[in-house]
Amino acid sequence: MGVMIKVGMADLKVCKAPDNLTTLGLGSCVGASIYDPVTKVSGMLHCMLPDSTKIANNQNRAKFADSGLDDLIADMKKLGAEQSRLVAKIAGGAQMFAFSGNNDMLRVGDRNVEAVKAKLKALRIPIIAEDTGLNYGRTIEFYSETGNLIIKSVGKETKTI
């Protein structure tokens, strides 16, 4: 068994089998797990906001879907991943509070999911599984050996996608 590497909020990490990746308590943020099935290099991004170009204060590139995914892929290539082989599994983007109304602050989970999908499409990385939206938090674990993404939520059964 390898180690379980923790990815924080607005953070990204890469590893190679037998090591694994986890991020705890995803809410409206999105956790993107990307994987090269041949070299078993994997990477995980926990991003908070959709677009680095819309925000002035953007030193932390892992905070955003667009710049975070760019950096994640670059780090994975350094470990021996091949971009044409990469596949993605994404989770998160929940709406934690059941608001009514159209305040833009509230749809941030959806917008994060849309931004991650758009960026992955631009990078030509297919999404092979997802568990996004709804109204509850998720802890995710990505296993580099099998490519399985395990999703745990409060009061719900553990899912493997």
Next chain:
Amino acid sequence: MSKLDLNDVGSVQFDVLKEIGNIGAGNATTALSQMINTKVDMQVPKVELLGFQELPDIVGGAEKIVVGILVNLEGDVDGMMMFMVDKVCAHNLVDILMGKKPSNDDSDFDEISLSALQEIGNIIGGAYLNSLSSLTNLVITESIPYLSVDMAGAILSVPAIEFGKIGDKALLIQSRFLDDDMSVDGFFILIPTLESYDKIFGALGL
């Protein structure tokens, strides 16, 4: 361009936000005390500026189950305010409100408990915002409270994302309420929009 730089802890603005937090939490404690009709002491709130990575740790870890109560702010100040307590503390608060002994219960909340918690959020949130409003002479109206019981990391992602638009840190006010039988650790998070920060500072002559 906004005057606010939350990464600069030495700034006057940061001191002002801390002080607003102190006064607001004090008012909220008084409101809580009146509601449960017992004397409630409050320890001096801890005001901290935390990086996103450390944020869940201070409340006991990203996977700890907490109750988050959130209200939207409108009027002169746009944004949101959140009050967060851990699940056992929330049960104890409800018990006291219902005139029962705190039970240190860890079970799921029933309908009545949930609506009691919403009311608690409403009252202490209102008291907190009232103090901000009278301090700045700004009109702040609040929405009904929204409640969520989930992992701390997931609940905190909501305010963290808003702070993320401004910088890489979040302002957290931890207040500890004490009464004879128990203590309740509560966290206040005030999240004005960037423009509203400027209005608050402007109103205070900064």
